[in-house]
Amino acid sequence: MSKNAQSSAKSCSNSKQVGCDDCSLNTICMPVSLHVDDIDRLDSIIQRSKPLQKGEFLFRANDPFTSVYAVRSGALKTQLVAENGDEQITGFYLPGEVLGMDGLANNTHTNSVQALETSSVCKIPFERLEELSVTLPTLQRHFLQLMSREITQEQQIVGLLNKKNAESRIASVLLSIAKRNSQRHLSESAFMLPMSRKDLGNFLGLTTETVSRVFSRLQKNGLIAVEQKQVTLLDTPALTLLVAG
Amino acid sequence: MSKNAQSSAKSCSNSKQVGCDDCSLNTICMPVSLHVDDIDRLDSIIQRSKPLQKGEFLFRANDPFTSVYAVRSGALKTQLVAENGDEQITGFYLPGEVLGMDGLANNTHTNSVQALETSSVCKIPFERLEELSVTLPTLQRHFLQLMSREITQEQQIVGLLNKKNAESRIASVLLSIAKRNSQRHLSESAFMLPMSRKDLGNFLGLTTETVSRVFSRLQKNGLIAVEQKQVTLLDTPALTLLVAG
DNA sequence: CGATCCATTGAAAGATGTCAAGCGTAGTGG
């Protein structure tokens, strides 16, 4: 992709080809300080394709691993499919977050990734990234840190899932989303849940009914306000207490 | 600890200083084929210190990140400590497995690692590993794969924890340990559990009592035999069915 | 030998799952 193309199209927000150095998310997906020239070199290998529609797959389990992806807009879910066919959601990915690193271990993806809403991603071909890393030790280090961050985040999820009761699990996800929103300079008290109750339940090891009941209960007790997918956190300290148990 | 201490003690099997190329675990922690010379170079940066006693910490959360570690013998648990002080076990590590990569993201470990029994580890200073990687692309790639494998394994755990009932969770861990044992050419049907019922419960999000009850029930139904920490899998197919639910 | 920790088991209480029904919303097609 040429730099001209990146800097020209400005009309549609989704197809606007902002480069990494102008991207408001770069502090999240590129927290390491790279020289301007280096960012341009990274920029040059990134592919920005047309947005995924809700329900579309970015890739599926067993697809060959070629790239990692940074979420530009929208939201996606990653899921494992067991032998018996039932699906286990392993994570939700929001703008600025990087996914696909599960495929590196065996050159094959273990997860399927599906768009929860219209979403666009930056595709970063791994071979090119590796070539570039040889001459850019900072980038190399950064990528290792990204993977390490992925590990610690998965461990946070493990911690989350071992909460005994449904309320603390749900409070955990809500606070997690709030925190990630604040990193993106969005409201951390009011936001849209990108996923359905069913997906949330699948992720948390709860049934749809339990998720729904907990939402109602938290609302009745004045901790949150819920209207469809719109959630407002009314009492963050109380939610934090719930997480602790 | 002096270097003399490391290289002198040869009597005890735990302190025997076998190099990577002679180590029976190298197919697990070093699955990539490195040239003999390269293995020697890797070997030269690895530090093998005296074994940890049961309960000793390898490192604690918030310790500065300096190294990753390969388990040589014994077993260790990794745990997160919440603000309120309660601990959440995030994983158990057996011989051949590599840990400590959680510290790379912020140059600080997020987990504490504690020995479940007398254990010895190979310490691999990360700075040295990085230096070595510059001239050994294969090693570089291998390390990325190790981290990716860690990610996929954490996701497996996420899948495990979302099993609804206690029996399928416990069946999952038992089969996981069996599988990892077989990779180490040990019996995959009879083994010692390195962790207490309490630790297992903490990891699985269950109480000690529930773990104990499930063990008793599985034994009564002829799926396993339990005697203290000694476990024998009597009906692996049935256990596999339990996992599916 | 005593102390302590770990494991097991029982009974009762609490939480979540299951089954079922009803409601609202969004999307489709007439």
Next chain:
DNA sequence: CCACTACGCTTGACATCTTTCAATGGATCG
């Protein structure tokens, strides 16, 4: 534009599972 349908969400009643509280026995370690 309306009606119909499908889907997601909510709520209730009941069954099931896990936790909690309590007591006991066994193993380990000083």
